[in-house]
Amino acid sequence: MTTTTSTPDGVRPKRRRYGDLKVAMIFLAPATLGFVVFYIWPTLRGAYLSFTEYSLLSAPEFNGLDNYDRMLHDSFFWNALLVTVEYVVINIGLQTVLAVGIAMLMYRLTQSITVRAVILAPYLVANVVVALVWYWMLDFQIGIVNQGLTWIGIDPVAFFGDSHWAIPTVAGINVWRHMGYTALLVFAGLQTIPKYVYEAAEVDGASEMKTFWRITLPLLRPVMVMVLVVTMIGSFQIFDTVAVTTQGGPVNATRVIYYYIYERAFTRFDFGYASAMAMVLFAILAIVSLLQLRLLRAKESDLS
Amino acid sequence: MRTRVNPGRVVAWACLIVLMLLTLFPFYWMIRTALSNNTQLAGHPGSLLPVETTLGAFKRVLGLSTVAEAQAQGGSGASVNFWLYLRNSLVVATVTTVCQVFFSAMAAYAFARLRWPGRDKVFALFLAALMVPPIFTTLPNFVLIKNLGLLNSFAGIILPSAFMTPFAIFFLRQFFLGISRELEEAAMIDGAGHRRIFFGMIIPMSAAPITTLAILTYINSWNDYFWPLLVGQQEQVRVLTVALGIFRSQTPQGSPDWAGLMAATLIAALPMILLFLAFARRITNSIGFSGIK
Numbered sequence: 147m148t149t150t151t152s153t154p155d156g157v158r159p160k161r162r163r164y165g166d167l168k169v170a171m172i173f174l175a176p177a178t179l180g181f182v183v184f185y186i187w188p189t190l191r192g193a194y195l196s197f198t199e200y201s202l203l204s205a206p207e208f209n210g211l212d213n214y215d216r217m218l219h220d221s222f223f224w225n226a227l228l229v230t231v232e233y234v235v236i237n238i239g240l241q242t243v244l245a246v247g248i249a250m251l252m253y254r255l256t257q258s259i260t261v262r263a264v265i266l267a268p269y270l271v272a273n274v275v276v277a278l279v280w281y282w283m284l285d286f287q288i289g290i291v292n293q294g295l296t297w298i299g300i301d302p303v304a305f306f307g308d309s310h311w312a313i314p315t316v317a318g319i320n321v322w323r324h325m326g327y328t329a330l331l332v333f334a335g336l337q338t339i340p341k342y343v344y345e346a347a348e349v350d351g352a353s354e355m356k357t358f359w360r361i362t363l364p365l366l367r368p369v370m371v372m373v374l375v376v377t378m379i380g381s382f383q384i385f386d387t388v389a390v391t392t393q394g395g396p397v398n399a400t401r402v403i404y405y406y407i408y409e410r411a412f413t414r415f416d417f418g419y420a421s422a423m424a425m426v427l428f429a430i431l432a433i434v435s436l437l438q439l440r441l442l443r444a445k446e447s448d449l450s
Numbered sequence: 451m452r453t454r455v456n457p458g459r460v461v462a463w464a465c466l467i468v469l470m471l472l473t474l475f476p477f478y479w480m481i482r483t484a485l486s487n488n489t490q491l492a493g494h495p496g497s498l499l500p501v502e503t504t505l506g507a508f509k510r511v512l513g514l515s516t517v518a519e520a521q522a523q524g525g526s527g528a529s530v531n532f533w534l535y536l537r538n539s540l541v542v543a544t545v546t547t548v549c550q551v552f553f554s555a556m557a558a559y560a561f562a563r564l565r566w567p568g569r570d571k572v573f574a575l576f577l578a579a580l581m582v583p584p585i586f587t588t589l590p591n592f593v594l595i596k597n598l599g600l601l602n603s604f605a606g607i608i609l610p611s612a613f614m615t616p617f618a619i620f621f622l623r624q625f626f627l628g629i630s631r632e633l634e635e636a637a638m639i640d641g642a643g644h645r646r647i648f649f650g651m652i653i654p655m656s657a658a659p660i661t662t663l664a665i666l667t668y669i670n671s672w673n674d675y676f677w678p679l680l681v682g683q684q685e686q687v688r689v690l691t692v693a694l695g696i697f698r699s700q701t702p703q704g705s706p707d708w709a710g711l712m713a714a715t716l717i718a719a720l721p722m723i724l725l726f727l728a729f730a731r732r733i734t735n736s737i738g739f740s741g742i743k
Binding site for chain 2: 166167169170173174176177178179180181183184185186187188189191192195202244247248251252254255256259260261262263264265266267268270271272273274275276278279280281282283285287288289290293294297322326327330331333334337354379382383385386389390404407408411412417420421424425427428431432435
């Protein structure tokens, strides 16, 4: 940042400093209002509500750690966590591999904006729309995917109806929606790797694969960490697709934590308990991102 | 380096093309189904072209066909008030975008161009809010909106995102930081106040990033489902995404009106697809930014 503030006399900077505070308060007023009312206050209130019993009808009643204790014995909660983790693992695994693959392909083959735009297109369509289109395409009876499977001699799969397939299906749909976005992030990262590194590798006669594993991937680490943190935080919060397609079924197979919280809060008005679960989700996400940042030493690049 | 046909490149191109087809196919399938006659759909599930091409599904969804016509084509006959939902989505996305981008720009100006004690700490606090998962604030926000009597109102849907998002402020601040101070000093010597500098200099000079942010905000707001689902259930404020969810749950389980459903999703997605076609370069180029800064 430039710091060439001209100071014709000794008094002015101080006066300006004070003057700026007043101006700054005016410029910040609307954003601060929104920030305090819709971010800070609800964060504190959410923490408080997690220690209460609250049905939205009467005032919240403080009940200490009851909600958390209840959670320990709530098999639906544990199931929801388990299902969510399964979703996150499949989603992130598949998405990361595909995104890196697409990014490498684009990096080596083309700078075309059209290609990038096509790859990004699903990301710009609402989750609800994506869910509905795939719900139709994966229909057991007349969906095109099962038609294709039949053509090549595979029995149709009840993608949403079979409890083993439901979560991988939901995960796959979201991979389809997000892989282009992630690929573009990785692509941007690839472009920051200086050419001379590759030239040196070529001179040394390193193979294509070796170059990828030994040079590209390690140099991509800061970007990969960012991508992993962002996609992990995002995928823990899977809701729309489940809400539109399976609504938690079949038999809890897709009742992910976000959906369970939603059900508790808005169909059973168990607001305190829902807040407590949201609090646990918050804690999990905080730990996950801290761990990722630490394990992968996010701030350092192997270049420096 | 010589360019020659090498097998590796051919395979790589083939992979990329397959991936692009995989990306585009569902869009095509949406169009193909929407143009089909729903009653005939089950008989030709594998047909790559529309089955008995008709605009019936669109007419049905847009309320242009009679109940009898709709039922004859496999629709439920239930009226879908699509124009209303379209209007609601327009209102919500437009107001949200205008307010959020403008107020965030003001805040970004205060963080990037003004000097005041505690600035960096306050900014860090704003950024920290990015860490809080939305569901955590959504629950108390719902209570607040309910207590304010704003359930099922546009205000209730719009307010929480109208004033700012930490990301919007962060995004604009980065650009505002890059504007040279000399220009500002010169304007000040000419007697311009902060208001003039903000409106007359910073905003016009940042037209490109502001437009990009506005497009992204518009798309996000248009596509949002969870919050409007909670706060805007009633018909007069129901947005398209929520309407689609309801439309889906209303279609009969036995033989759903797939053609109608796809026509509806297509209409709901169309404005964003058009927006994307118009601003593809801007949007794709902005993606790298959000990660790499």
